[in-house]
Amino acid sequence: MSTPGNAHVANSHRQREMAESFGVDAERYDRTRPAYPDALIDQIIATSPGRDVLDVGCGTGTAMRQFLSAGCTVLGVEPDPRMAAFARRGGLDVEEGTFETWDPAGRTFDVVAAGTAWHWIDPIAGVTQAARILRPGGRLAAFWHVYQLPAEVFESFTAAFRQALPVSPVNGQAPGQSLDAYQPLLTKAANGIREAGGFAEPEQWRHDWERTYTRDEWLDQLPTSGTLTRLPREELEPILDAVGAAIDALGGRFTLPYATMTVTATRLS
Numbered sequence: 019m020s021t022p023g024n025a026h027v028a029n030s031h032r033q034r035e036m037a038e039s040f041g042v043d044a045e046r047y048d049r050t051r052p053a054y055p056d057a058l059i060d061q062i063i064a065t066s067p068g069r070d071v072l073d074v075g076c077g078t079g080t081a082m083r084q085f086l087s088a089g090c091t092v093l094g095v096e097p098d099p100r101m102a103a104f105a106r107r108g109g110l111d112v113e114e115g116t117f118e119t120w121d122p123a124g125r126t127f128d129v130v131a132a133g134t135a136w137h138w139i140d141p142i143a144g145v146t147q148a149a150r151i152l153r154p155g156g157r158l159a160a161f162w163h164v165y166q167l168p169a170e171v172f173e174s175f176t177a178a179f180r181q182a183l184p185v186s187p188v189n190g191q192a193p194g195q196s197l198d199a200y201q202p203l204l205t206k207a208a209n210g211i212r213e214a215g216g217f218a219e220p221e222q223w224r225h226d227w228e229r230t231y232t233r234d235e236w237l238d239q240l241p242t243s244g245t246l247t248r249l250p251r252e253e254l255e256p257i258l259d260a261v262g263a264a265i266d267a268l269g270g271r272f273t274l275p276y277a278t279m280t281v282t283a284t285r286l287s
Contacts, residue, residue, distance in 0.1 A: 043241070044104040048078035050239030054133055055225040055278050058161060059084045062282075067155040068128035074117045074144075075135025079105035082112075085131070093127075095120050118143040122151045129157050136160035136281075137203055141210030149216035154287040158217065160207050161280040164200045171272050178260035197277060207281040217283040225278045233265040236272075 059081075063069060069090040073082045076094030078101050085092045094112035096102040105112045113120070118140050130148040132139070148158045167175065208220040237258050240246060246254065265272065 044078050044100050046238065047101075047242050048080065048104060050235070050242055051078075051080060051134075052163060052229060052276070053080055053084060054161060054163075055227055056084070058223070058225045058278055058280060059088050061223065062129060062131065062157060062159050062280075063088055063090065065284075066128045066157045067153055070127045071129040071131055072127040072151065074130060074132040074148075075138060076105060076110075076112060077101045077133075077135070079108055079110045079112070081131060081133040082110050083108075085129075086110075090129075093125075118147055120147070126151050126153050127156060128153055129159065132160040134162050136207055137162075141206055142214050145210050145214035145217070149214065149285055152285040154285060156285045157282060158211065158285070159280055159282040161223075161278055162200065162203070164197055164277045164279055165274050166196050167274065168272065171268065171274075174264040174268060175261055178264040179257060182256035182260035197279070200279060204279055204281050211281070211283050217285055220281055220283040223280040223282060225280075226276070227278070228273055228275045230271055230273045232271045233262055236265060237262055 063085075069088075071082075071085045071090045071092045073079075073085065073092055073094045076082050076096045077098075079094060082092045082094050082105065092111070094102075094105060094110060095115055095117050096105065096112050097114065097116045099114055102112045102114050115121075116139075130152055136144065145158070152158065204222060208222070211217050211220045240258065240261065241249075241254060246257070249257075
């Protein structure tokens with residue numbers, strides 16, 4: 019829910035200010051960001067040679083906990099010390115650093131996973147590092163949540179944004195995504211795998227699901243989305259009030275369809 023827009027896809031791995039803004043409120047981020055489909059976690063494990071997982075850009079540990087619950091051994095790498103500290107407080111094993119320059123100290127893995135994080139990583143250097151530390155047949159899997167606000171909800175939220183703050187970094191439009199808007203990011207990830215070498219032809223997986231949000235749940239997560247993470251409180255509050263009123267007008271809740279998209283490839287022997 020926090021990837022860059024189309025204009026920033028080509029250079030998103032250089033947008034460090036945005037990437038590091040999500041640690042401002044790590045507790046809220048962890049509480050409100052949705053987990054990944056169990057079917058995806060199971061598919062990654064079933065198509066990998068073993069259960070040793072490296073979670074790249076692990077954040078507060080959402081995917082780590084899911085892999086652990088599935089019986090894996092998991093190590094996280096996270097550049098933001100605030101996110102890493104939160105994950106460690108929850109008992110997770112996390113090392114700080116950017117993946118491209120992180121020292122694996124001779125360790126190898128069956129899976130290199132990245133949940134809503136690979137767009138912050140250099141597409142060539144990251145794949146080269148993954149190839150270096152994956153065992154033969156090991157799987158690189160980068161995945162993202164894509165959601166499309168239903169038309170009625172999008173229109174209500176956009177009207178609320180324009181009413182609350184017509185001149186702002188969000189350009190008066192509600193945060194929203196679509197698979198078409200995400201495809202350049204997915205294509206960039208696949209092309210990086212091809213260019214770096216060492217992997218079989220990348221595949222694209224899709225897992226569809228949905229979640230119903232109450233007013234309070236949506237407003238709780240909204241400040242963790244994109245440019246809103248960097249808005250001062252006096253600009254954020256009117257947006258929350260206006261969006262809250264829009265949700266009230268929709269009956270106090272709405273259902274959001276998601277597609278979790280994965281770009282994945284196996285390391286050649």
